[in-house]
Amino acid sequence: MEIKELKPLIENHLTKVWNSSVKIEDIHHLSGGACQDNYSIKLQLGEGSSFSEKNIVLRTDKGASLLSSLSKRDEFKVAELAYKAGVKTPEPIYLEENRSIIGSPFYLMEKISGRATGRYIIKDAELNEYRKSGMVPDLAGNLARLHTVRPESVLDEELKQKLKITNPKVYVDDSISDLRKSLDELPEAHPAIEISLNWMEKNKPEVDSIVLVHGDFRTGNFMITKEGLQGILDYEFAHWGDRHEDVAWLCMRDWRFGKLNKEVGGFGDRPDFYRAYANVSKVEIDPKKVRFWEIMGNLRWAIGSAQQAERHLSGKDKGIELAAIGRRTAEMEWEAMRLIEEAENAV
Structure with missing residues (x-):
């Protein structure tokens, strides 16, 4: 899906889920390998005095995945287990299992700094x-x-x-x-x-x-x-x-x-x-x-x-x-x- 199509879908959905205004200030595609698509998103949450910004990553599947890979639901739950066990890992934020929102299940996690190459x-x-x-x-x-x-x-x-x-x-x-x-x-x-x-x-x-x-x-x-x-x-x-x-x-x-x-x-x-x-x-x-x-x-x-x-x-x-x-x-x-x-x- 093109980013220009993805942006309003995410804004509208998260506004409903969080019951607060959500505006995407920036979104761009990150390298996700052969199986995954990752998007870096800068969000503006709320309005007026309650305004805040949040940097997150949206993670979803790209086409067909390997047979042994977990669903997005299960991957999110494992990340929660790791985070609670004290592993230094991005905080899992939100899971969406309904594939009709953007075409496939996805989850949101904290965006961290660094490079992995x-x-x-x-x-x-x-x-x-x-x-x-x-x-x-x-x-x-x-x-x-x-x-x-x-x-x-x-x-x-x-x-x-x-x-x-x-x-x-x-x-x-x-x-x-x-x-x-x-x-x-x-x-x-x-x-x-x-x-x-x-x-x-x-x-x-x-x-x-x-x-x-x-x-x-x-x-x-x-x-x-x-x-x-x-x-x-x-x-x-x-x-x-x-x-x-x-x-x-x-x-x-x-x-x-x-x-x-x-x-x-x-x-x-x-x-x-x-x-x-x-x-x-x-x-x-x-x-x-x-x-x-x-x-x-x-x-x-x-x-x-x-x-x-x-x-x-x-x-x-x-x-x-x-x-x-x-x-x-x-x-x-x-x-x-x-x-x-x-x-x-x-x-």
């Missing part, structure tokens, strides 16, 4: 001091706080089920089974993924406990300034799972943006991150479990990349970005098999 976080000189002393402990500590959210602490039964409530004893089996199902739904064969899944079935780790997993915790999904971490974003792939999944995802080669020697997101070292996480969570990170979930993460991303390409090829949601992401599948396949070889040689 890999080049800025990994290479920009103004972050040199923060990279040395604060970035790793800040991110590790916030991830540990997110992982304090457990199924038994969530009262919203519908949300608990949507996050795929599970038992630690079967979680790894279920995760492998889900990947096989997604792989079978692709129109072409991927032998490297099949081989990797076979290895994973023979090398399954135990899961210590089930926690709320971000699902896409990586460089690019947190906002940072030279003053430090401003907030963690994008809970669309959140689910109940193993804490090692999030740690492994952040450590994946693909999220280092060329800074391969810094295995934590291109900016940190694994021992430092593991130690900072344990300082807050009082739970030690198991490097072998991280490697297992890193292999799993590469397979998930390989299949996800292929799914993105299929969105383009099928004509459901054509776009050069989707086609380009599809070309990355082979890279993840190669990395998964490299990690398996590394694990075998370590035995």
Whole structure:
């Protein structure tokens, strides 16, 4: 939808919802990736002596989303859980599930400062001091706080089920089974993924406990300034799972943006991150479990990349970005098999 069409729809709807005059002073499109659309909005609330301004972000779906992504309702509810758990994340403000307002469900959240691009976080000189002393402990500590959210602490039964409530004893089996199902739904064969899944079935780790997993915790999904971490974003792939999944995802080669020697997101070292996480969570990170979930993460991303390409090829949601992401599948396949070889040689 064009911004000139979107503006009056949002103004009229929020005026009714908040029972107060709402005028949009500025609205512009933000980069939202292949699945999401984000809009920065500056609002004028009320009139006369009660006048105030508010900067927010409207988040909604762009065309077809990945099969594993949450609905806007569930993503909003997860963001609320994270915010209440003390995670530094934008405050969730308002959820609209009625798709007739702007054509799809959406929610509003606090607008925070900072930048999330890999080049800025990994290479920009103004972050040199923060990279040395604060970035790793800040991110590790916030991830540990997110992982304090457990199924038994969530009262919203519908949300608990949507996050795929599970038992630690079967979680790894279920995760492998889900990947096989997604792989079978692709129109072409991927032998490297099949081989990797076979290895994973023979090398399954135990899961210590089930926690709320971000699902896409990586460089690019947190906002940072030279003053430090401003907030963690994008809970669309959140689910109940193993804490090692999030740690492994952040450590994946693909999220280092060329800074391969810094295995934590291109900016940190694994021992430092593991130690900072344990300082807050009082739970030690198991490097072998991280490697297992890193292999799993590469397979998930390989299949996800292929799914993105299929969105383009099928004509459901054509776009050069989707086609380009599809070309990355082979890279993840190669990395998964490299990690398996590394694990075998370590035995």
